[in-house]
Amino acid sequence: MAQQVDFDIVVIGGGIVGLASAYKIGRNHPGISIAILEKEEQLASHQTGRNSGVIHSGLYYTPGSNKAKTCTRGRRELVAFAKENNIPCDITGKIIVATRKKELPNLERVYQNGLENQVEGIERIGPDQIKEIEPFCEGIAGIKVPCTGIVDFTEVAKKLGELIESKGQGNKVLTSHKVSGFEKHDFYTKVLTNKAALSARYIINCAGLQCDRIANMDGVEAGMRIVPFRGDYYELTEEAGQKVKGLIYPVPNPAFPFLGVHFTRKIDGSVECGPNAVFSFKREGYRKTDFNLRDSWDALSYMGTWKLFLRHWKFGLGEYKRAFSKKLFLRQLQRLMPSLQADDIEPGSAGVRAQAVGRDGKPIDDFVVVRHSNSIHVLNAPSPAATASLAIGEHISQMAAEYFDLKS
Numbered sequence: 521m522a523q524q525v526d527f528d529i530v531v532i533g534g535g536i537v538g539l540a541s542a543y544k545i546g547r548n549h550p551g552i553s554i555a556i557l558e559k560e561e562q563l564a565s566h567q568t569g570r571n572s573g574v575i576h577s578g579l580y581y582t583p584g585s586n587k588a589k590t591c592t593r594g595r596r597e598l599v600a601f602a603k604e605n606n607i608p609c610d611i612t613g614k615i616i617v618a619t620r621k622k623e624l625p626n627l628e629r630v631y632q633n634g635l636e637n638q639v640e641g642i643e644r645i646g647p648d649q650i651k652e653i654e655p656f657c658e659g660i661a662g663i664k665v666p667c668t669g670i671v672d673f674t675e676v677a678k679k680l681g682e683l684i685e686s687k688g689q690g691n692k693v694l695t696s697h698k699v700s701g702f703e704k705h706d707f708y709t710k711v712l713t714n715k716a717a718l719s720a721r722y723i724i725n726c727a728g729l730q731c732d733r734i735a736n737m738d739g740v741e742a743g744m745r746i747v748p749f750r751g752d753y754y755e756l757t758e759e760a761g762q763k764v765k766g767l768i769y770p771v772p773n774p775a776f777p778f779l780g781v782h783f784t785r786k787i788d789g790s791v792e793c794g795p796n797a798v799f800s801f802k803r804e805g806y807r808k809t810d811f812n813l814r815d816s817w818d819a820l821s822y823m824g825t826w827k828l829f830l831r832h833w834k835f836g837l838g839e840y841k842r843a844f845s846k847k848l849f850l851r852q853l854q855r856l857m858p859s860l861q862a863d864d865i866e867p868g869s870a871g872v873r874a875q876a877v878g879r880d881g882k883p884i885d886d887f888v889v890v891r892h893s894n895s896i897h898v899l900n901a902p903s904p905a906a907t908a909s910l911a912i913g914e915h916i917s918q919m920a921a922e923y924f925d926l927k928s
């Protein structure tokens with residue numbers, strides 16, 4: 521006979537990946553009970569609520585990778601979800617712009633990826649078309665990506681939370697519940713939190729910046745560690761904001777999993793530029809001087825971090841300088857928009873990326889989801905995981921159907 525438990529599945533993390541996973545499992549298996557445990561008072565308090573709000577097209581990602589497979593599908597599902605649920609969402613389109621000759625091979629690589637990933641409507645464009653689309657942007661060549669859009673991912677997360685509770689009997693979204701450990705039993709796990717101990721037959725870890733720690737608590741030898749990279753944004757003043765119609769991106773450096781500082785018109789009409797990518801001494805630290813001893817120790821006692829630093833010290837140093845100098849940050853923006861002046865930008869928000877790094881010091885590029893006895897762990901879900909969340913959720917739901925006994 522099955523053990524009496526509080527929930528069939530406990531999902532740890534009320535970011536968009538945990539919520540989309542619970543939503544999909546709930547839809548595919550309406551008879552089971554699911555709890556989302558989120559340590560903060562509000563859902564989407566970390567990466568999900570502090571990102572660029574861009575619905576990515578799917579053209580950057582290596583063909584055949586999990587990112588490529590889930591981004592295009594996830595994007596379409598996300599746009600349909602937003603429409604169905606009256607969440608403002610705008611398919612603005614974007615341009616990727618090369619400003620120097622040496623960027624052209626990478627621009628072409630991105631274009632070819634886009635074709636292989638079947639991203640609809642992409643087009644190579646020249647300097648005149650760049651100006652037609654974004655009159656204040658200067659570039660020597662570019663790609664027009666009509667299917668990129670914008671949305672407020674916090675609104676999407678909140679709606680998912682509502683639907684999880686309203687559509688499933690016994691489902692709960694429990695905020696202010698910080699998971700601190702597990703007590704393993706034969707047929708269930710006791711999940712220890714600051715509020716209560718809850719029993720569950722299965723666990724799904726979607727803890728973002730803390731996912732490696734939750735995995736360790738469950739005895740998973742992940743072979744990676746989360747290394748946090750803060751991204752600072754500036755905001756364009758209302759007047760300067762008129763210079764940006766949609767989204768303007770630079771050509772990404774393929775050595776890094778970051779897309780480079782870009783101009784983003786947000787769903788509320790404001791225009792952000794950023795984010796940079798600097799090592800953060802605190803996983804959930806959003807100010808430049810934030811420090812946490814445990815987080816710093818975990819990152820700096822890990823050989824992978826030092827190997828990463830050694831390999832990319834020049835890039836890292838440049839990013840650090842730009843983080844503390846508005847002048848240098850502006851100079852980077854002026855590559856895409858030469859007429860921009862210091863008075864046009866004001867400090868904005870910041871986010872911290874959970875970037876998994878291997879022991880060899882290489883940032884793990886693709887999404888990583890692993891199964892461990894009666895649990896599933898999402899160990900790497902960087903950008904475009906917000907865009908891809910519903911497709912990642914479907915994948916996790918399929919894994920749960922395969923590995924968990926969801927009938928009894």
Ligand SMILES: Cc1cc2nc3c(=O)[nH]c(=O)nc-3n(C[C@H](O)[C@H](O)[C@H](O)COP(=O)(O)OP(=O)(O)OC[C@H]3O[C@@H](n4cnc5c(N)ncnc54)[C@H](O)[C@@H]3O)c2cc1C
Pocket residue numbers: 532533534535536537538539557558559560563564565566567568569570571572573574575576697698699700726727728729730734751795870871872873874901902903904905906907908
């Ligand atoms: C600066 C920046 C810009 C980005 N831009 C984009 C973009 O434009 N488009 C895009 O698609 N993606 C973007 N991304 C990536 C995207 O935001 C993330 O991939 C996505 O939000 C990951 O979602 P998540 O649910 O895994 O993580 P999170 O949103 O971080 O959620 C994890 C949750 O787990 C909770 N948690 C952690 N530990 C515990 C615990 N012990 N107990 C209970 N709860 C716990 C946390 O409080 C958190 O709410 C960006 C990311 C950043 C940082």
